[in-house]
Amino acid sequence: MKNRIVKFSGGKSSFAVAAWVKENYPNDNIVLYFNDTLWEDEDLYRFNKEVSDKLKLPLLVQSRGITPPQLMVQQRYLANNRAGICSTELKIKVAMRFLKKGIIPEVEYWYNKDFLKQSIHGIRDEEFFENTTLYFGIGWEEMHRPKKIAVNWKPFKVQFPLIKKINDRNIYLEKYSIEEPRLYKMNFAHNNCKGRCVKAGKGHFQNLLMQDGKTFFELLEQELVLSEYARYVRQPAIKKGISKDYLRDDVMEFVTNGKKSDKIQNIIDGHKYLKNANFGVNSKGENINKPFSFMKDMTLEEFEQTAMQLSMWDVMDVGGCGCSVDYGLCSIDS
Incomplete structure (x- = not known):
């Protein structure tokens, strides 16, 4: 009996792979393996359980026990569309x-x-x-990823049934009478992190703003606070441990349960000042006067003010995190 582990993301692609593996290797030991960021859409958990029930496959869930924002506080760093530390730390390394x-x-x-x-x-x-093969929900439109995955996951054998074996991932939803995750109905390309993926592009965030404004503005406030915190802890005295980090507990409580202390409220209320302040110079000698942001080129607050003015071509950068798969060589112990 062989082990067949499906790297399950809670999306339609990994579900199609799981169904294909079950139908082609019904007598083997098949496991749905899900790394939870604890920042997912509520309907993802319904979908995961329904897939496990209908396919009659065990679902193993593992987590660091922290969310991406909590990780950013711990690492004193704002993840962004060029550095998805949440995927690396909460999924890949786990x-x-x-x-x-x-x-x-x-x-x-x-x-x-x-x-x-x-x-x-x-x-x-x-x-x-x-004796173990790993399966990933990578399709023909992501042909740049399989080689990296194969290298990172040696000595395991890795397979990508979506590339050559599965023509239509939606047929399995109908076949097993499973309702697709609601984020797809909201026009998102994937079912990760309730549409809050920090590696997303403008098109993705415009869709989040239109489809779920409440979540968008909660994320906007988190970006403001985490951005200021990432800058605050860069002070030499704090980095060297000479001066105490007086913001950490307040920021952690805010990203954990939404509680706004006076310090947090002051950051949110003063964000227009912070955005226009001069924070030193970059490697090119240019003034730094923009807060750190998820999209690098603009903050969510700036984006919200211009989103409806953007053309279709401006927002084609939909983006999104290749969670668990989109990375270079990854060290387990780093």
């Missing part, structure tokens, strides 16, 4: 440490574990690597 070294993260639980045919825990050895 999965690699577990599958390659057997290291269980802070949070782990099973759903429908009774469907598991043999354990995938224990010490990883050559037999486990040789």
